[in-house]
Amino acid sequence: MIHSLQNLFGSSRKNSDNEITRLYNLYKDSFIAYMLKRNSIDEETVADIYQESFIVLFQDIQSGKLKGVPPSTLKTYLFRIGINKTLKYFEQQRKLPQTDIDRINELMDSDDSAEWMEKQEIANRVVNEMEELCKKVLKLYYWERKSMREIAILMDYKNEQGAKNRKSSCMKTLTERLKDIFRKEGWI
């Protein structure tokens, strides 16, 4: 019994670690890509800034400053920290042209308005209620950024097209469901 509990505990800890590293790596690539696209800064520095920002995010979670995942996502929160750090970096280096600041400030595409957040709450619920296979295929695609070929292998589909069809039908179902609710709420 003790042995099995230890296994369970160990494996749960490993899962937690995986969740963090997956999030860290996924957002790292996207942060670096974003910054390099918009600023004259080298990749190594952006990677360092990202690492520091992630530690700040962690500290905010630990200290209770961040009490839960914000409706605008953890990614937005993390990127905001990263943007501030990038601005500070440029300030210290005295090499930030005004245009770069403007471009950085355009970064976030999410909306913090009450209506957007209300809609997002509903979307969270709808996604949470969808069937597991759909959730899995969509997470592999949108979250883990796997290719359709990889998804086909991971989910045991005959071929890439099978995975594509599955992803497409899941997305269509979700979109329709969400559209219905939004229509009832008078948003569309």
Added chain:
Amino acid sequence: MENNNKKRQETIDRYLMDEMTPAEKNTFEAQLTADPELRQQTELSRHIIHALQHDEEQAAFRAMQSLSEKELKNLIGASQPEYRKQPFGIRLAVAAAAVILLLLYIGTRPQHSTEELFAGYYTIQPYESFPIRGGNELTIEKRQKIKEAKELYEQEEYQQALHIYNNSLLPTGKPGWTNEPEELIFYAAICEFETGNLAGSTQKLTWLAASAEFDFQEEALWNLAFIYLKENKRNKARNTLKQLIAIDGDYTEKAKQLLDELNKKRWF
């Protein structure tokens, strides 16, 4: 129709996943402005992708709550960011300055510790009687007590000698000392020193050292210097010895020698 929908969704995905080139993005955003249906589908897709993200972020958030910073740093392989590191030249200069400061610190440390100096120089003051001012006014009983205390002092029975000084010969507190023979105050102070009451001893010796009128001024200063050495108060010991040198009396040479030893540095 179905294929068109799939293609449209793929384009939306590429836009939302930031996979478009700037040119593609501009074109797509122009289409968004012109096509309300595309705008609606993009908005719904954005909410769905955020929701999928939200689910995974919740799990990572919970995982981070139960982790220490050290564990997190290990997990993400955190190291000192390169851009925060000082250039090599600056780091070298800082290291060189640190080495110089360390050498200076080692080199300028005193050659002798106060304990060593105390052990090397301190000797107990032999009892030496001076003709007591107004001695004729002393009662027979008091004379007897002074004699007893002296004998105990010479036998190195400082605790017992102190008992007589405190209980039979000296009033408590400075105001009363003025009318007492300085000899009693001085040897009581030495007894206190020998029995570990450094504060009491310092009080009496400081009082005696304050006036050149007193017979025991130099002895008081000399012994005060040793109290300060015992207490590892180098500067106070140094100043006391300087006072003694300034008097230019019996202790001047000894004080010069001790001060010289006290001021010696290691110089590696």
